Amino acid sequence: MRDWTHEEHTEATRREITRMAESLAGGDMSTEVRTCPGWDLAELTAHTGGVHRWAAAMVRDLAERRYDRETMETGLPARAQDRPGWLAEGATLLPEALLAADPDAPMWSWGGDRHVRFWSRRQLHETVVHRIDAELALGVPVSVDEDVAEDGVEEFLDILPHARWSPVAELRGAGETISLQADTGAGWVVTLDPDRFHHARSLQPGTVTVRTSTAADLLQVVWGRRSADDYAVEGDAGLLAWWRERAVI
Template sequence: MAESYSTYCDAIEREVTRIGEVGRSHDLAAAVPCCPDWALADVLRHVGVLQQWFAAMIERRSPERLPFGEVDFGVPAEAADYPEWLVARQIEVGKVLRAADPDAPMYTWGPGGEVRFWARRMAMECLVHRYDAELAAGALTPVDPTLAADGVEEFLVNLPSAVGFAPHVANLRGTGQTIGFGVWGTEVDWTVRLDTDSFGLVPAVADPDATVSAETPDALLLLVYGRISRDDTRIKSEGEADLLDKWFTHSRF
């Protein structure tokens, strides 16, 4: 279901620009309800640093994870300057992304080992953090449903590889139990199986042990990223409660 490389480049530019707009027009000290330790300023700083780190690795076609200390992020001393810094640095990040060969080999922590991994990863990071920023500001705007559905798949594809920086993911083990993820009234559907020594996406099964479905793709994306809970009115879950508890306890990164 992955989108084109240019689609991800466009999404990164659009989402970062929107985060910058929110930062310019709202209180940077506003709390982020779904991230209790963060204020709006923290969202801008995080996205600004992360996009430059991604871009630095892409520009170097780095064969290994690049230490953050090797990148000059230029973070302003004052939070009030974060919005302009974020958007200005995005312009440079965009140039690096669009000049890169999406098929060029490089380090990735998830499957693929190519530049395109990072464009997709960055697009989803920015999409979710745009929600964080808008939620803090009380100014939510629609999420593209196609990109949101792609984000759900990207999350489920990469999650097994996240154990390197999210060791709790290793607790997602079982004896073949399956969880189905979907969107109400559509054919968007993914199935994850938990085995004794691994877990991951598998072809759809007729009767999974548990199911989680959402009213819209963006609601499902927010759910898997822990921005909303299963108690949200946009979410329905059925089947083995212990299995779902295990999944949502250990799947966040």
């Protein structure tokens, strides 16, 4: 797995915003997004572009607190068909804010890394996952670069303990392990301890092991974008179901 810089995360974010906007252009914005229940493509686009502008504002200000995203003025177009173009504008707006800031500058974040660099990585994978949502809804082929996907799985595991609004506190155990393995060579093992869980890069099997073809497939598994019928499971399937119900962001 490669080591990413803030600048590389930012450039990859720019590409992903553009890819998502291009996927949406000309599409039926009333199409249901089954991986985000209750949303259609218009709402998915509004959410994603709104998050980009919210993050950009906090980075520009080196915010010491969370801004209220719901009350921010984002310039969201009223007409749904204009929203892909509005989303595409974020490919300039967000990277400009990220690259203008010192990646080591302290600021608010909801993750463990309370620096600007948290946001370049977080916005990359926020965008990747929602591009996947859009492409699944549109019925077009989904692809994610393997190095992006590997970093995305690692980021999910890094930030999961900080998702205090989900049932993460229940993810405890007596040493059981969940192994996530891709045929391309990417692999992680999550260990459930009595007081916490932790993860490490490893190719070892676990109490339960998930096997997929690629890290891109694993990314969709951990973010709940793949059903249990879409990947191979070895070992305690009940443990995996229990983990998946609680390991949510």
